[in-house]
């Protein structure tokens with residue numbers, strides 16, 4: 001039976017030590033638990049996160065009673081009920097943190113009631129592989145003060161056969177970056193996602209990243225490629241309409257496109273996320289036209305996992321890739337719809353964590369079920385490795401089935 005018998009909401013800690021929402025859904029013979037992550041460089045069009053304590057006490061009275069006796073095997077029905085109760089279109093009444101925790105916990109209860117893992121419940125019988133891990137090894141921006149200007153310097157094991165080996169290779173790059181920085185006498189604190197947060201310039205970070213990736217690649221015997229998340233909304237100054245850099249330099253949208261295109265060529269980047277700020281569909285399109293044949297140009301703050309915004313991006317040719325964060329949109333059904341419109345129109349999808357995370361491993365299952373090309377999870381830290389280790393287990397089950 002997949003009818004909800006009990007639902008619990010509680011406040012737990014996230015990896016930044018902030019409060020967040022956890023939901024538990026029980027059916028007669030199934031149980032699901034999920035927690036909401038939290039962003040630091042959030043997009044302005046994301047579904048609305050409420051104060052966790054207020055949201056949980058309100059939802060306990062106003063939401064949970066409506067969800068008892070509901071069939072969790074009908075995920076679309078469950079999620080539209082959440083929208084109906086909320087009534088705002090952006091979850092500003094019940095809170096996107098409450099909504100996403102409930103929606104994901106319901107899907108896990110449904111999977112558990114069927115006695116199968118979540119990836120299989122959602123993806124069905126033809127899930128053929130796990131996504132490659134996109135790991136953050138050097139970072140700054142909104143995730144670490146006085147570090148790099150670009151928010152994330154990433155690596156992805158583009159040449160690995162087994163995802164498991166790629167996960168270990170990313171960890172090796174992470175360790176090598178520390179060695180290289182230490183050799184140069186540079187301190188190695190960490191940012192919110194476990195990436196090193198050294199007080200160095202972006203060109204220096206690229207240099208260290210390339211060197212570490214080359215060494216790890218030689219050791220592993222497969223290609224490890226670099227990427228970045230610029231998180232350019234954080235650099236954009238709406239008053240001047242320019243991107244404002246620390247050295248006082250201002251870049252127009254055109255300058256920013258040239259700057260990023262040059263970085264793509266100089267460092268052979270295979271992935272660039274949010275190179276322009278969250279309203280600049282045209283700037284994204286210019287970069288995508290110029291470099292989309294050799295690099296994934298990915299929208300995060302631009303799309304916020306919202307199918308309408310992805311449609312706008314499609315119309316303008318803004319990107320060839322979409323970042324997917326379930327908590328940006330609030331339910332699993334909305335997440336599916338965003339992925340569906342992207343993939344049906346030939347865009348790649350990347351499943352992503354948030355900078356504030358919990359030990360929740362749901363995104364590892366979703367990334368496999370939805371056939372995402374990469375999963376962005378970070379490289380080290382319990383809340384990051386929880387997802388990577390789950391990916392190792394899922395990949396093993398997929399292989400055993402073949």
Ligand SMILES: O=C(O)[C@@H](CO)OP(=O)(O)O
Pocket residue numbers: 038039040041042043142152193229231300352353354355356
């Ligand atoms: O910008 C991003 O892609 C994310 C995750 O890396 O950061 P945040 O969760 O702070 O928005």
Ligand SMILES: [Mg+2]
Pocket residue numbers: 229231273274300301
């Ligand atoms: Mg981003």
